[in-house]
Amino acid sequence: MILLSIDINLIKTLSEAFGPSGFEDDVRRIVTEELSRMGIPYEVDGVGNIIARKIEDEDKPTIILDAHIDEVGFLITHIDKNGFLRFEIIGGIDERILPSQRIIIRGNKGFIRGIIGAKAPHLLRREEREKTIPYRSLFIDIGAASQEEALEMGIEEGAPATFDTKFTRQGNRILGKAFDDRLGTYLIIEILRTADKVPINIIGVFSTQEEVGLRGAKVVAYKLKADYALALESTAAADTPGTPEHETSTCLGKGPAITIADRATISSPSLVRKLVEIAKANNIPYQFKGRMVGGTDAAMYRYSAWGIPSTTISIPARYIHSSLAVADISDIENALRLIAKFMESVSRA
Secondary structure (H helix, E strand, O other), X not given: OOOXXXXXHHHHHHHHOOOEOOOOHXXXXXXXXXXXXXXXXXXXXXXXXXXXXXXXXXXXXXXXXXXXXXXXXXXEEEEOOOOOXXXXXXXOOOHHHOOOOEEEEEEEOEEEEEEEEOOOHHHOOHHHHOOOOOHHHXXXXXXOOOXXXXXHOXXXXXXXXXXXXXXXXEOOEEEEOOHHHHHXXXXXXXXXXXXXXXXXXXXXXXXXXXXXXXXXXXXXXXXXXXXXXXXXXXXXXXXOOOOOHHHXXXXXOOOOEEOOEOXXXXXXXXXXXXXXXXXXXXXXXXXXXXXXXXXXXXXXXXXXXXXXXXXXXXXXXXXXXXXXXXXXXXXXXXXXXXXXXXXHHHHHO
16 A cells, blocks of 8 residues: 655755756755665665665566656856856756846855846847847856956856746645656655555666756666666646647646657557556546657666666646746646556556
């Protein structure tokens, strides 16, 4: 029996944690502290992946649950003489949303906050007003008056940064940054916490650098053998005004999204069918990811040395890869229910 509960405080902590791709230390600390409290053994490999194991019976099936702990962000590449910072983008961020965003930078003396600035609107030519501003024409203003002052504040070239966003709950909806993929990270922690007395072996993988090419999972997938692999993700919901119904991909509140195919892989058809059958038999709402876009760590397990049957189960969220996403708590609850029932089914096979 798997008992389900939603720990909003843990989701908040994960969402607000600093962790651009390649700089996931804070998120890794939160996850390993949770694993230690639960008494679940884990290892951290050379690229920062956390591999946790909850082994109930060596003769029973093994399932890999994967979620990446990194988020999109920025890398400071230049400090000019007036103290303004230039940057590169880490992962996929829509340039249209960048001007005026609040940014938090990890400097060598701690965190520094700033804002993404651009040429003043009243100085723009007409043709400039009608175009998206390329990110290389933008800068980050930390309030420094000179390069020397910026350096004294602890900013240096190569410093990582991400959006500076506080988590909020409003009714049954949650708002915050990095839901891709801190919601998947939360799902694995909750499953490891509550999956007692289910005779199935769980390997929880908290992978790194997914947003820049599934890199962490690429390393770990060749070390692990399992009967199934599920990438637990957050995916784009476009159920907003102006989006045609056939292009919404997923909708908030309609259950977790199962991926049939994306740009990186075609999911195991038998595994997808099994998840759908379980959802229908247990009255668990679900939906399919409606667009073949993006790619997840499921591809790495699907095409590893073992060819593990894999797919992705995602929490729909509006505005992912931006400074603030919106998700529905019921989708998190139903994702936990679906994964729990799947594990129970596999354990009886």
